Amino acid sequence: MPANAESSRFERAVALLKDLVSALRDGTLFLLFLLLLFTPVTMKEKLVAAGFTKGNIAGMEWEGQLKKSAEQTKEVGEAVSKAGDDYKLLIERLTELESRVREPEIKASLASLGSDARSSQNELAAADKVVKRSLLTQQSIVEAVAPSSVSDxxxxxxxxxxxxxxxxxxxxxxxxxxxxxxLGKGSTLTIRDDTYWRADSQPGQHANAPILSVARVGTRVIVEEVDYSHARGGGWYVWVKARSGG
Structure with missing residues (x-):
């Protein structure tokens, strides 16, 4: 048999083998994708047991990258939330000062500053809602492969x-x-506006605690502990330590 014919047969065999390997690889990935979709917990446990903590299926990196993105979103949420709280304190102080002064010009200046601060506070509140929606989306995906990793x-x-x-x-x-x-221990409440679950902290410092996750609208929670922090203008801010009750 001529050498070139032998070479041609060899090349065809190699090409066929490559196609076969590619088909098997694509089929395996597709099967793995389906298993992750319909039996995420079982498959995730098996993959981790086999040493996989990160995978790439249909162009989507799962778990490792998702968790990293969620942590970055939490950091943004903490910054936005902190800025909102700072504006709240500023508004309270300006209101207090405005009630004390009598000079019309100073009163007007304080009122103008308060108005500007409220506008900025509203903008931050809108940004905070966007961050929460983003984090909720990330949570939903993470929960599909690692339910216990999302705090409730x-x-x-x-x-x-x-x-x-x-x-x-x-x-x-x-x-x-x-x-x-x-409110007391055992009280059952229903979330009506997406809000952050915060980590443990010193009494009166809960607003500065790290964000754990977002409690969705409609979530029922059971109160375990109540903490009050006094507001500068009178009254008390109410925080509760709670757990999801379904």
Whole structure:
């Protein structure tokens, strides 16, 4: 047999083998994708047991990259939330000063500063909602492959109550469906506005604690502990340590 004919047969065999390997690889990836889609917990455990902590299926890196992205989103959420709280304190101080001064010009200047601060606060609140929606989307994907990695317990901000703690201040409760202001261990609440689960912290410092995840609208939570921090203008901010109750 001529050498060139032998070479041609060899090249065809190599090409066929490459096609076969490619088909097997694509088929395996497709099967793995289906298994991850319909039995995510079982497949995730098997992959991790085999030493895989990160994979690439249909162009999507899972778990490792998702968790990293979620952590970055939490950092953005913490920055936006902190800025919003700073503006809240600024507005309270400006309001307090405005009530004390009598000079019309100073009063007008303080009122103008307060108006600008409220506008910035509203813009931050809108940005915060975007961050929460983004984090919720990331949580939903992570939960599909690693349900236990998304926290459903921590500290939640509820709103503000009066100095006597017997009634909610206007606009409160901010994050839960209407409930009696007298809260105690075992109280069941329903989230009505996406809010952050926060990590443990010192009393009165919950707003500065790291974000763990987002409690979705409609989530029922069970109160384990209540903490109050005094507001500069009177009244108390209410935080509860809670866990998801389904």
């Amino acid at each position: 317990r921590g500290w939640l901000f509820l709103g503000k109550v009066s100095e006597q703690k017997d009634q909610w201040a206007p606009g409160s409760p901010a994050t839960i469906a209407p409930a009696e202001p007298a």
